[in-house]
Amino acid sequence: MNLKELSTKLGLSQTTVSRALNGYPEVSEETREKVRRAAEEHNYRPNxxxxSLATGRTMAIGHVIPVSTKHEMVNPVFGDFIAGAGEVYSREGYDMVLTLVEDNNEEAAYRQIKSRGSVDGVVVHGPLMDEPRIPLLKKIGLPFVVHGRATNAVDPYSWVDMNNRRAFERATELLLDLGHRRIALINGLERMDFAFRRREGYEAAHYNRGLTPDPILMCSHEMTELFAHDTTATLLSQPNPPTAFLVSSMICALGVRRAIEERGLIMGKDVSVVTHDDVLSYLRNGGDVPIFTATRSSVREAGRKSAEILLQMINDPTRDPETVLFEAELVLGQSTGPALVRA
Amino acid sequence: MNLKELSTKLGLSQTTVSRALNGYPEVSEETREKVRRAAEEHNYRPNxxxxSLATGRTMAIGHVIPVSTKHEMVNPVFGDFIAGAGEVYSREGYDMVLTLVEDNNEEAAYRQIKSRGSVDGVVVHGPLMDEPRIPLLKKIGLPFVVHGRATNAVDPYSWVDMNNRRAFERATELLLDLGHRRIALINGLERMDFAFRRREGYEAAHYNRGLTPDPILMCSHEMTELFAHDTTATLLSQPNPPTAFLVSSMICALGVRRAIEERGLIMGKDVSVVTHDDVLSYLRNGGDVPIFTATRSSVREAGRKSAEILLQMINDPTRDPETVLFEAELVLGQSTGPALVRA
DNA sequence: TACACCAATCAAACCGCTTTGGATAAATTT
DNA sequence: AAATTTATCCAAAGCGGTTTGATTGGTGTA
Structure with a gap:
């Protein structure tokens, strides 16, 4: 059933039917009601x-997922972010279009998105420190909001991020307060902006107390359980092993715990662990009592917020870029305790 | 830059330019090359x-993600499935449209998808045993492929699934061979078809040996780490605890392991664990030596296959429904060992 | 030379909707 | 009574492509 059919069936013009359904005032309430009922009855939905061809608005938002050609990992955080954003989109009648883009031809991909005109705006995922996509999107004039930030970006742009630096600074301070002096950092890839900021926080907490972190203890990689496990195992077998681990994700924290327990050590007693917790729906950090002491910030909430900001920008292009910075909670769990005095 | 502009710039008609770019034969190679170069130069992409309005094909595939209103979990498997499907889509020039649908108004959602005409077909996720979406999609004539199956469906339809029953039957046989007689089943929600089939396999292995599984040991829930942990802890503290666990996902297996170790037991020695492993990119089952003995089947591969089948169906609507059944590998890891003789 | 045929190109219709710019009849002013 | 205004409704022009059905000039054939 399309407009034409519906309107002939009603004995009205397409114009009137269209206006009736879209709430324009120049149609009588009586006709509007009649049209509405007929549309309902025939299950009519405008194509x-x-x-979008007629209006110039596509009512769709693009999410561009960077897929690394080398390590083909999908960020586990992604599902929850999408779920949050999707809530907003479906409420506002927007579709969500996913595009997987290999990291070697991003520019072409974004240009294509713009010129094919299938979305009104995009959400940029996984920003790097030097993020070429930001000036690019600015240049080609596609509204966007970044989940995360790009440290070296110059012009203002919209973003939604967590205060990574502050979170990891606080976490490190906690561990230092507990007496830990050799704290390992199990971090994400440092070209990712969030990972860089987390390291900054970790280092700052040390420097603020006149300490210098041991570079040996700072590890950076794609955040898999396996990497975390293997790295932890290696570090623990060294002569002067760390007594605490600061970890960038729950998935990694599971790997850290596994390595700790394999060595017959007890987490929270022999070795302390603090992790960041994105509050993923399938990986809750324990029940009432958290398993891991953690910096906590919901990525689903970030998805919601990003979507809201982007839709606002699309509805009013004159708006200035908006930014949202979530502060992470620091929740105490069972994975931290005072540093043991070495025998 | 649109077709009209490009064609006037070239001094050709829109017809010729369009045909040149779309590889129609009735245009000279010379002109075609000229057009191609101009399009390249001006970065022209057809809107x-x-x-899609003109062709009737949208070049987009819909993925409808069921979002439970009660428990708002996002299936962690989803990201990898999407990644697999996305590979195929981007190779074939298709977009992927995500729609989150609350489970209470699915029918309306699918009807809307059809009548709004924004996709050429859909992938159905998370089929239930009685899956109303299958007859619905058939009725409204939207091409689809199901990731999984619906046991009670009558008409043929396309699906891509893993042999859940066989996988869990084999896994159970392995545990029975090792001497285990009290095997707990940590399963997903049993209205989900895959969970039902897995239980069937688990039970069949018992029955085939004249054994009857203890209903107490069969647990079913959303597959979170926490549920698995709590359930395992409870089961282990009972008078006649299980000596082995058959688990439906890696995430759950991590919870099972945690509970086992909390009790001071050793996995693979005191208690055996077999899990299903979807080969998620961020949660590999160990390196060369698997951590968990597991039934293994890549969900990413399932995504690829589903996409391929769906595109074939779209390209040739007369095709009969196609089905793909992956057999899971059974890989031996460190989490299984012979049942200890009870003192 | 006349005819058919082919290769290359184009004008115009169409896809399903929105929106502009009337048209008409009734209601209100002057 | 004529002139405006108002309330409804409509025809037609896009939006940016694809596709149908000519049109043209050049070749080959009888």
């Missing part, structure tokens, strides 16, 4: 493509 | 919406 998205035709409408 | 998706206009094209």
């Amino acid at each position: 998205t493509r035709a409408r | 998706t919406r206009a094209r």
